[in-house]
Amino acid sequence: MFLTKCAACAADCTTVKACSRCQTVYCSVQCQKTHWESGHDKLCKMIKKKGGAEQLYADKQYKASIKLAVEKCAKDARSQALLNAAKQLGDLSFCDMEERKRFLELSAEDAEIEEDEVTCYICLDSIHSETKEGVVRGCGCKGSQGHAHVTCLAKQAQLSVEEGETMNADDMSARWSKWTRCGICEQNYRSLVSCALGWACWRTYVQRPMEAPAKRAALTTLGSGLMDGDRAGEALTVFQAQLKHAYKEQDEESITAAKGNCAMCLSNLGRDAEAVVINRELYAQIRKASGLEDIDTLVAALTLAKSLRALSxxxxxxxxxxxxxxxxxxxxxxxxxxxxxxxxxxxxxxxxxxxxxxxxxxxxxxxxxxxxxxxxxxxxxxxxxxxxxxxxxxxxxxxxxxxxxxx
Incomplete structure (x- = not known):
């Protein structure tokens, strides 16, 4: 779904031709032939063995997103430690500037030591034993709570969903929320942690058919994660695919959700005139169906208000x-x-x-x-x-x- 550019010439593939074995996409037969002769013949079996081009792409994006999330969380933790130290400088009025500077330097060193001591609440390790990734925290937890490896969070969510599917459980919505919400503070993951979990979710279910509920849910999770990771262009591609499938299935609820997600992406891309048309329609539709007190109506009103402000x-x-x-x-x-x-x-x-x-x-x-x-x-x-x-x-x-x- 994400592979829309020709692997040989990087042109947009309006009519996609895919390798029959590994599903690498091309814009023409000639490009496929050229790419094969320039080395794809040696990679094709390996790509298929790893799940195909789409799976391989998702895996690469997942690994890259974990790295970014870990780096950002570590940077945020150091910044917060320095801010906390700076607040104490009011009690050091008797110190000169050099002594204050040294105090901040020591505080930064202490913050790095404390960072190394933070452990994942799931596996209890600081560094993941297999992936060697550090911990993140992108929720509302405070103090020492809520730190975890993205890999551990993803495995926890995957196992919960798989168990629910096996048991035909009634609480699938709660199980799916583990992909997007912290189980401790019950607040949604945000920023690059949300983006990393979005890719984790997508790579887990990318092999399933589009009609499968799990794949459709994974698509939504990925799109939301991309939005949180400030990747609105990619998110728009996700939600447009979601909307296309919803129209095909004639699923009104999914159509409404996909339209709202597309409008959100358009707003983030600066295409507010397009977004406000969709948001007006959705607000009127949701309010009529659910009433003003419903949270979906209030969220639709918030989205419309943002679009109106953007247009002055x-x-x-x-x-x-x-x-x-x-x-x-x-x-x-x-x-x-x-x-x-x-x-x-x-x-x-x-x-x-x-x-x-x-x-x-x-x-x-x-x-x-x-x-x-x-x-x-x-x-x-x-x-x-x-x-x-x-x-x-x-x-x-x-x-x-x-x-x-x-x-």
């Missing part, structure tokens, strides 16, 4: 959010992730509007304060939702200061 349609975004935010506060709670995002978007819709009144700007600052405090309480200082709320608060303060409303 601030008054329409404000009108939408003014209606849905109170509903989200009541039905989900003020510290729910969707509510926090709705509030942050409401703040920015008010602040970025050049026609906003003084009362609207004051209300934006107050809402930004309460939203940031709620995010800190629920998710902690390092979570991306807290960063989002903090950025909204900073924007609101700047706009209010420029308007002479806050000192």
């Amino acid at each position: 349609s601030f008054s329409e975004a404000r009108a939408l959010l003014r209606e849905v935010v109170p509903v989200a506060m009541t039905s989900l709670g003020g510290d729910h992730g969707v509510t926090l995002e709705l509030n942050s978007n409401f703040v920015r819709a008010m602040c970025m509007d050049l026609n906003a009144t003084a009362d609207q700007l004051k209300a934006a600052v107050d809402l930004a304060h309460s939203t940031h405090e709620a995010a800190l309480r629920r998710y902690g200082d390092g979570h991306e939702l807290t960063h989002l709320c903090r950025a909204s608060l900073a924007d609101a303060r700047v706009v209010a200061q420029n308007a002479g409303l806050e000192r």
Whole structure:
């Protein structure tokens, strides 16, 4: 599915011709012949033995994504340790600059030592015995909890799903969530950890037929992971394939989900005019079917609001959010992730509007304060939702200061 470029000339394959043995794709018979003669004949059997071109590609992407996730998590851990050390510098006012600098250097060394001592909560090793990868943590766990190897998380999810399939279990949705959600804090994995688990899930089920529920679920998991890993172009390819299959099956629920995912990718790619058309349609459709209090409706409203803000349609975004935010506060709670995002978007819709009144700007600052405090309480200082709320608060303060409303 991902191999859409000719292996010989790298041209887009509008009409795909694949090697009958290993499924490597070409744009023409001539390119296939040229590629075979230039060395593919020596690799073809090996590629087939490893599961074919698509499987081999997924395996390579998986290994690369683990490396990136481990590196990022290690970097984030060191940065957090330095921030914690920097906060203590207020107690070192009697020290000169050189002593403070040395304190930070020692703190950085301590952080590296502590990093080596962190172990996976599944296998209890710091370094995975087979893959030699380090641990990651891309959820909402705090302190010493939640560190694990991507390989261990993937194996845990795979075994749970396989057991459910064998038993024809009723809790398959909960079993599948192990691919995307931490079993300790029950928050979704994010960023490059989510991306690595997306590839892990896809490589596990890529060999199954497209009609298999597991492969369709893996496709969704991969697409979401690619989005979290800031790879919207690849995610769009995934969700377009998902939409094509949903139309073929005439599955309305899957069509709606795939359309929403495509719109999300388009927004991330800067194609907001295309995205807002889809998001308007989906919001109206989901609201009519499920009611305003349903979480799917509130998520659709959030997505539409983001599209409207991107197109500078601030008054329409404000009108939408003014209606849905109170509903989200009541039905989900003020510290729910969707509510926090709705509030942050409401703040920015008010602040970025050049026609906003003084009362609207004051209300934006107050809402930004309460939203940031709620995010800190629920998710902690390092979570991306807290960063989002903090950025909204900073924007609101700047706009209010420029308007002479806050000192």
